[in-house]
Amino acid sequence: MTILVIADYSNGAHDQKVLAPATLNTVAAAAKIGGDIHVLVAGQGAGAVAEAAAKIAGVAKVLVADNAAYAHQLPENVAPLVAELSAGYSHILAAATSNGKNILPRVAAALNVDQISEIISVESADTFKRPIYAGNAIATVQSNAAVKVITVRATGFDPVAAEGGSAAVEAVGAAHDAGISSFVGEDLGQSDRPALTSAKIVVSGGRGLQNGDNFKHLYALADKLGAGVGASRAAVDAGFVPNDMQVGQTGKIVAPQLYIAVGISGAIQHLAGMQDSKVIVAINKDEEAPIFQVADYGLVADLFEAIPELEKLV
Amino acid sequence: MKVLVSIKRVIDYNVKVRVKADHSGVDLANVKMSMNPFCEIAVEEAVRLKEKGVATEIVVVSIGPSTAQEQLRTALALGADRAILVESAEDLTSLAVAKLIKAVVDKEQPRLVILGKQAIDSDNNQTGQMLAALSGYGQGTFASNVEISGDSVAVTREIDGGEQTVSLKLPAIVTTDLRLNEPRYASLPNIMKAKKKPLEVVTADALGVSTASTNKTVKVEPPAARSAGIKVKSVAELVEKLKNEAKVI
Numbered sequence: 001m002t003i004l005v006i007a008d009y010s011n012g013a014h015d016q017k018v019l020a021p022a023t024l025n026t027v028a029a030a031a032k033i034g035g036d037i038h039v040l041v042a043g044q045g046a047g048a049v050a051e052a053a054a055k056i057a058g059v060a061k062v063l064v065a066d067n068a069a070y071a072h073q074l075p076e077n078v079a080p081l082v083a084e085l086s087a088g089y090s091h092i093l094a095a096a097t098s099n100g101k102n103i104l105p106r107v108a109a110a111l112n113v114d115q116i117s118e119i120i121s122v123e124s125a126d127t128f129k130r131p132i133y134a135g136n137a138i139a140t141v142q143s144n145a146a147v148k149v150i151t152v153r154a155t156g157f158d159p160v161a162a163e164g165g166s167a168a169v170e171a172v173g174a175a176h177d178a179g180i181s182s183f184v185g186e187d188l189g190q191s192d193r194p195a196l197t198s199a200k201i202v203v204s205g206g207r208g209l210q211n212g213d214n215f216k217h218l219y220a221l222a223d224k225l226g227a228g229v230g231a232s233r234a235a236v237d238a239g240f241v242p243n244d245m246q247v248g249q250t251g252k253i254v255a256p257q258l259y260i261a262v263g264i265s266g267a268i269q270h271l272a273g274m275q276d277s278k279v280i281v282a283i284n285k286d287e288e289a290p291i292f293q294v295a296d297y298g299l300v301a302d303l304f305e306a307i308p309e310l311e312k313l314v
Numbered sequence: 315m316k317v318l319v320s321i322k323r324v325i326d327y328n329v330k331v332r333v334k335a336d337h338s339g340v341d342l343a344n345v346k347m348s349m350n351p352f353c354e355i356a357v358e359e360a361v362r363l364k365e366k367g368v369a370t371e372i373v374v375v376s377i378g379p380s381t382a383q384e385q386l387r388t389a390l391a392l393g394a395d396r397a398i399l400v401e402s403a404e405d406l407t408s409l410a411v412a413k414l415i416k417a418v419v420d421k422e423q424p425r426l427v428i429l430g431k432q433a434i435d436s437d438n439n440q441t442g443q444m445l446a447a448l449s450g451y452g453q454g455t456f457a458s459n460v461e462i463s464g465d466s467v468a469v470t471r472e473i474d475g476g477e478q479t480v481s482l483k484l485p486a487i488v489t490t491d492l493r494l495n496e497p498r499y500a501s502l503p504n505i506m507k508a509k510k511k512p513l514e515v516v517t518a519d520a521l522g523v524s525t526a527s528t529n530k531t532v533k534v535e536p537p538a539a540r541s542a543g544i545k546v547k548s549v550a551e552l553v554e555k556l557k558n559e560a561k562v563i
């Protein structure tokens with residue numbers, strides 16, 4: 001059995017491409033399935049990503065498809081490449097990031113197999129668990145596909161070590177340029193705070209913050225704690241903060257050591273994105289708020305008094 | 315320009331989900347069903363394109379049980395011109411649904427197909443991408459803005475670090491994210507008018523599509539319950555607990 005993991009990466013400062021941390025969790029899922037693990041890096045000038053991938057513990061080989069067609073991980077071009085490479089692999093895995101979710105179903109359809117989305121555990125080489133109905137039910141799904149196509153929810157698997165491996169790097173693949181899509185531009189929020197999905201502590205705000213300016217209280221607390229900052233859908237829809245901060249069923253899924261929910265009522269769609277956090281703190285002035293039902297520590301208080309005080313004491 | 319919108323009948327997003335005692339699935343008996351929220355956004359986007367004079371006809375399609383006609387009527391009340399139900403009793407996988415929609419696309423030849431990015435029941439986030447693969451079309455997934463110009467569409471997408479814009483040749487597939495628009499409510503006169511709009515029912519068999527699956531759901535269980543913790547009385551007590559009991563700061 002050999003497993004192909006599609007590496008995800010983002011464009012960092014000075015267009016330097018950086019391996020997405022969720023790739024490490026995806027390799028961890030592959031290791032649970034068992035067998036040789038190969039990693040595919042599709043891009044243009046993504047040599048740094050390939051080097052990083054070669055160092056991941058447990059990776060036997062890194063395949064690099066370096067071509068202008070793959071520059072922005074456009075699914076119309078990357079999916080045919082992955083489909084072409086799929087021969088000989090038992091599983092194709094990608095992180096359930098926006099790139100993974102964009103590319104992999106296109107691969108599955110090209111291979112005429114059903115995909116299994118966002119697995120949170122590996123039961124055996126063909127059986128996996130995944131949340132459905134916003135995490136209100138957990139389905140056990142078995143696949144009889146010759147090549148199993150799977151996205152991995154990072155929070156379900158502890159990442160493997162980023163260092164320690166020394167995989168061979170091999171160039172592969174003809175260029176697939178479908179010629180039906182092109183990259184126009186990107187607007188990436190610049191922040192010195194840890195990324196939401198990999199932060200050890202996350203502070204999130206909801207409608208209770210009342211406006212975007214009041215998020216400064218959360219930023220101050222977050223900076224003191226070295227935390228990432230998230231938000232509920234209500235806060236994003238109200239325009240308080242940008243959409244990439246949304247935590248929930250259809251936003252980011254996080255599972256930090258500590259999740260501090262501030263002025264968030266706790267709709268099931270929000271809980272779906274954070275209920276696997278190790279410790280949950282809820283601060284809300286409404287003592288009936290559903291968030292208290294999942295919180296390890298609840299504080300019924302006015303957040304505008306509690307947050308500055310908390311910032312002083314931590 | 316003809317626009318095709320695909321919608322799904324799902325459990326209403328406000329309903330508390332209960333897993334069946336025999337772990338065969340989720341209990342849907344006597345539960346309120348609605349149009350999937352992302353599909354409402356897809357219908358709204360098509361209606362806005364028509365109001366702008368970009369779309370000339372909106373065809374709405376659903377793959378599902380006979381009762382999905384309710385959601386198709388809702389879409390007609392919101393502004394779609396006609397509806398197609400591909401009737402299927404079984405629980406289909408995203409690939410099977412994508413193949414059935416592809417058959418409708420082949421027949422209707424729309425320039426743009428708009429779908430929700432994911433259904434809130436299966437949480438798969440697959441159908442739009444699969445339909446794009448099967449059709450050989452470009453895909454603009456998780457869309458927060460859609461601009462048609464000439465024979466291409468610019469789609470702004472919600473991605474992990476922010477936003478990305480891609481340009482796709484028409485025909486193309488778009489899947490909606492939450493911020494694309496705010497869906498309207500159907501007015502009573504439009505609900506009445508929708509009853510007279512055409513709604514065609516076809517079977518999956520008649521479309522000549524195989525819905526065989528490589529996936530099998532073995533069981534469905536409730537998630538491990540998180541036990542409720544304690545209430546602290548002050549910020550000072552909270553900090554003390556986090557430092558000494560939970561040891562997370």
